[in-house]
Amino acid sequence: MLTTKQDNRLTAAENVAATLQQDPASYAADKALQQITQELHTLLAALQPLRQKGVRTASKGAAKTKGQRRQQLATSAAEVAGDLYSYATDQHNRALQTSADYNYSTLLKMRATALTDLVQHLYTEAETHQTALLDYGLTPARLQELKDALAAFTTTKNDPRQHITEGKAARLAIKEQFSQLATLLEDRLDRSLRKYARSHPEFYHRLTAARQVIDRPGKQQGGDNEEPPTKLQ
Structure with a gap:
């Protein structure tokens, strides 16, 4: 299961992936951004099913x-x-x-x-x-x-103890995947996008808008605890 914070971050990542898919010509010669796009799709493929499948049930x-x-x-x-x-x-x-x-x-x-x-x-x-x-x-x-x-x-x-242990391991794995996602979007993508601010300003602004996390309030899916929302910078 995902917390609301994680779900919001996942939505932002999906928006970035959709924007990249809409305009591949803008970065056709950019090996770094192509690699980021590929890794982003891989992470999304692993994280998206968690919206439907809980890990604590x-x-x-x-x-x-x-x-x-x-x-x-x-x-x-x-x-x-x-x-x-x-x-x-x-x-x-x-x-x-x-x-x-x-x-x-x-x-x-x-x-x-x-x-x-x-x-x-x-x-x-x-x-x-x-x-x-x-x-x-x-x-x-x-x-x-x-x-x-x-x-x-x-x-x-x-x-029960075995399943609790398995659930904890699964949550740690999810946390690690979101850490990788944050590195991909906040670190590598940010640096790769700098040059597009002048060369492809529309593409640049669409991507920077897409990657903003909208903090939608709500409880953890399938649970009562919630992490405080944050934004990608």
């Missing part, structure tokens, strides 16, 4: 998936824990009773590592007493469901 989606899998794991584990507790009560096994004394709400609120450790313990105990637990309704299918839920939750445990 994956993190939110991953967090939602993790939450759903946590709920599934807590549900399955609470059911198995209930069967284990009933069995332990009949067997007067206080240690097993204590280790299985967890409900859905408690499991759901646990930290990820504590939850996976506890569920693994519940699964191990249930597997150990699997034959006896058939009388309590703990079927192989339900035990497999718990195993699958644990595996699914474990694989997504670090997904």
Whole structure:
């Protein structure tokens, strides 16, 4: 996603590219300006799709998936824990009773590592007493469901952090591309245009007008934070 400031700068760059495309004859013998034009089109091709494609949406989606899998794991584990507790009560096994004394709400609120450790313990105990637990309704299918839920939750445990890292890397890459764009327009283009002020004044004035950034107010596309607007000099 782009901030409004970045979107404004991108619009100015697009205006410059359009002006250059309209009057190629004016700089047909200018190797430097031709190179600038080529590099500008390359940068625009990389940046323009970001108006439609966000870079932070994956993190939110991953967090939602993790939450759903946590709920599934807590549900399955609470059911198995209930069967284990009933069995332990009949067997007067206080240690097993204590280790299985967890409900859905408690499991759901646990930290990820504590939850996976506890569920693994519940699964191990249930597997150990699997034959006896058939009388309590703990079927192989339900035990497999718990195993699958644990595996699914474990694989997504670090997904939100991973996507945040990926999003940060993507934003840094975008920032670097805009830095290249600024160098291209504010440094190299400015110097290459100087001679056109006298030789091709209309072309010169069209380009200098096109490269001005119009500060359109607004929030970051897809977010709430906004950078203060600036102008290309």
